[in-house]
Amino acid sequence: MKLRNLKIWICMLFMGIFVVKMLISVAPAFLCLNSKTVHAAIMQLEQETKNEKEDPDKDAFKEKKSFDEDLYCFDFEHVHFTQEINRLHNLEKSLYQQVYHPVVPTPPPNA
Numbered sequence: 001m002k003l004r005n006l007k008i009w010i011c012m013l014f015m016g017i018f019v020v021k022m023l024i025s026v027a028p029a030f031l032c033l034n035s036k037t038v039h040a041a042i043m044q045l046e047q048e049t050k051n052e053k054e055d056p057d058k059d060a061f062k063e064k065k066s067f068d069e070d071l072y073c074f075d076f077e078h079v080h081f082t083q084e085i086n087r088l089h090n091l092e093k094s095l096y097q098q099v100y101h102p103v104v105p106t107p108p109p110n111a
């Protein structure tokens with residue numbers, strides 16, 4: 001039973017890592033991040049998880065990417081409800097007016 005629980009735990013760990021990496025790669029589609037920022041985040045994750053077998057001198061020359069290159073400031077405009085109704089009421093007169101079409105009687109079916 002312990003071996004089975006260990007296998008399930010390891011499987012969930014790897015699936016969690018996979019889901020996090022997929023969310024990071026798809027983040028520009030849902031957030032206002034550009035692909036440069038997300039690419040820098042992925043490269044940062046890869047640098048943190050490197051093996052010790054690689055040359056540490058090469059890592060010293062690599063520069064760290066900054067994530068605040070293109071931060072977007074969200075500014076939501078608060079419009080009062082009465083202003084919105086007045087705006088819609090003023091636009092109501094500019095809508096297309098239906099012209100008069102006389103009713104045409106339908107002919108009787110062939111019997």
